[in-house]
Amino acid sequence: MAGAGLEDIVAGETSISTIDGKRGVLTYRGISIHEMADHSSFEETVFLLWYGRLPKAAELDDFRNALSRETVMEDRVAAWLKSLPAEANPMSLLRTGVSLLGLADPEEGASVTPEPWKEGFRYMGQLTSGAPGFGRDHPQSRKAIRLLGRMTTLVPAIQRVMKGQPFVEPKAGRSVAFNFLRCLTGKDPEEGSEKIFDKCLILHADHEFNASTFTARVAAATLSDLHSSVVAAIGALKGPLHGGANTEVMRMLLEVKEPSKAKAWVKDALERKRKIMGFGHRMYKTEDPRATHLRRMSESLCAKVGQPQWYEMSRLIEEAMWELKAIKPNVDFYSASTYYCMGIDPEMFTPIFALSRLSGWTAHIFEQQANNRLIRPVGEWVGPQEAHWEPMEKR
Numbered sequence: 596m597a598g599a600g601l602e603d604i605v606a607g608e609t610s611i612s613t614i615d616g617k618r619g620v621l622t623y624r625g626i627s628i629h630e631m632a633d634h635s636s637f638e639e640t641v642f643l644l645w646y647g648r649l650p651k652a653a654e655l656d657d658f659r660n661a662l663s664r665e666t667v668m669e670d671r672v673a674a675w676l677k678s679l680p681a682e683a684n685p686m687s688l689l690r691t692g693v694s695l696l697g698l699a700d701p702e703e704g705a706s707v708t709p710e711p712w713k714e715g716f717r718y719m720g721q722l723t724s725g726a727p728g729f730g731r732d733h734p735q736s737r738k739a740i741r742l743l744g745r746m747t748t749l750v751p752a753i754q755r756v757m758k759g760q761p762f763v764e765p766k767a768g769r770s771v772a773f774n775f776l777r778c779l780t781g782k783d784p785e786e787g788s789e790k791i792f793d794k795c796l797i798l799h800a801d802h803e804f805n806a807s808t809f810t811a812r813v814a815a816a817t818l819s820d821l822h823s824s825v826v827a828a829i830g831a832l833k834g835p836l837h838g839g840a841n842t843e844v845m846r847m848l849l850e851v852k853e854p855s856k857a858k859a860w861v862k863d864a865l866e867r868k869r870k871i872m873g874f875g876h877r878m879y880k881t882e883d884p885r886a887t888h889l890r891r892m893s894e895s896l897c898a899k900v901g902q903p904q905w906y907e908m909s910r911l912i913e914e915a916m917w918e919l920k921a922i923k924p925n926v927d928f929y930s931a932s933t934y935y936c937m938g939i940d941p942e943m944f945t946p947i948f949a950l951s952r953l954s955g956w957t958a959h960i961f962e963q964q965a966n967n968r969l970i971r972p973v974g975e976w977v978g979p980q981e982a983h984w985e986p987m988e989k990r
C-alpha cells in the first residue's frame with residue numbers, strides 16, 4: 596500500500612516544476628528558483644509556467660498588458676462581493692469570489708479540451724514549437740488570463756469587504772504586484788515594495804504536485820471547468836497544514852511577542868505536541884530554497900521598517916527547531932514576517948499565496964487536460980470482511 600498521505604508515490608508526469616528534496620532544489624520548467632527569483636518578474640514566471648518558455652520582449656509586454664486589462668472587475672461581481680458577510684474567513688470569501696467570477700465569465704462552460712495544433716503550440720498568433728496545448732486563442736487560456744487579472748483585485752477587495760472599505764480601482768498597464776498593493780492599501784506602492792512583493796509572487800507560483808495543485812488536477816481530470824478546479828484548489832490551500840500555515844506563523848510570532856521568549860515558547864509547544872507552523876515539509880529534507888530568499892527579505896524589511904524583533908524572533912525559533920527537532924523552515928515561515936513588515940494583515944497571507952499559486956494551478960490544469968485520463972486511485976479495504984443488514988428489533 597502507498598505510504599500514508601501518498602508519500603513518495605508518483606501520481607503522474609509533469610514538466611512544469613520539479614523538486615529535489617534531498618538537495619533543496621526547485622526549478623520552474625528546468626530553471627532554478629534562485630535564477631527566477633533574482634532575475635525574473637511574476638508576469639514572466641506565469642508566461643513560463645503556462646506556455647513552457649520565456650517570452651520575448653514584445654510577448655511579455657503584451658502578456659503584462661493583457662493581465663492588467665483583466666484586473667477591472669465587473670460591477671455586478673463587485674456588488675455580489677459587497678453582499679458577502681464581512682466576518683467570514685478570508686479564504687472562504689476568496690473561494691466564493693472565484694465562484695462568482697466563474698458565474699460572470701462568458702466562457703465558463705467553454706470546451707476544456709485542447710485543439711491539437713497541427714503547427715505546434717500557438718501563442719498570440721505566433722507559432723512556436725512544442726506540445727499541443729492551450730494557445731492564447733483558446734478559451735482555457737483566455738479564462739486563465741481573465742481569472743489571474745481579476746484575482747489581482749479580488750484578493751484586496753476581500754480585505755476591503757472585511758473592513759467595510761470601498762474598493763480601489765487598479766491602474767492600467769501596471770504589474771500584478773503594483774495593482775495588488777494599490778488596491779489593498781489605497782495608495783500606489785513605492786518601487787521597493789512592488790519589487791519585494793513581485794519576488795514573493797515568483798517564489799510561491801508553483802511547487803509540483805502539492806496538495807492544492809493535485810486537487811486542481813483531480814478536478815480538471817474530470818473535464819470540469821477552470822473555475823471549479825481552482826475553487827477546489829483554494830479549499831485545499833486553506834488548510835493550516837498547507838497554505839494556511841503562513842497566517843498561523845504570524846499569530847505565533849504575535850503570541851511570543853519578544854525574542855527573549857522565543858526559545859522557551861518553542862520548547863513548551865513541542866512538549867505539548869504542537870506542530871510549529873512554517874516548519875517541516877513532505878519533500879524537503881534540507882532547506883526549502885524559497886525560505887533562503889524569504890529569510891533575506893524578512894531581515895532587510897524588518898530592519899527597514901524599524902521592527903527587527905519579528906526577524907530576530909524568527910531566527911531564534913528557527914535555531915530552536917533545528918536544535919530540538921532538526922526540522923527546517925518552509926516557504927511559510929519567513930513569508931509571514933516579510934508580509935507583516937509590508938503592512939499586510941496576517942489574515943491576508945493565505946489569499947496572497949492563492950493569488951500567486953493560481954498561476955501554477957492553471958498551468959497544471961492545462962497540462963492535465965492536454966493529455967488527460969481521469970484520476971481515480973484505489974482504496975485498500977480495511978473494513979469488515981462480511982456484514983449483513985439487520986432488522987431494527989435485532990440491533
Ligand code: SDX
Nearest residue numbers: 802805806836837838840870871872873874875876877925
Ligand atoms: C506548504 O507540498 C508542498 O509543496 C506544500 C508547499 C507548496 O509550496 O505548495 O510547500 C506549501 O504547504 C508548506 C507546509 C506548510 N505547513 C506547515 O508549515 C504546517 C506545519 N508542518 C507540518 O504539519 C508538516 O511538516 C507538514 C504537513 C508540512 C509535512 O508533514 P509530513 O510530511 O506528513 O510529516 P509528518 O507530519 O508525518 O511529520 C514527521 C515528523 C513527526 O514527528 P514524529 O511524530 O514522527 O515524532 O516530524 C514532526 C512530526 O511530529 N514534524 C513536526 C513538524 N513537522 C513535522 N513537529 C513539529 N512541528 C512541525 N512543523
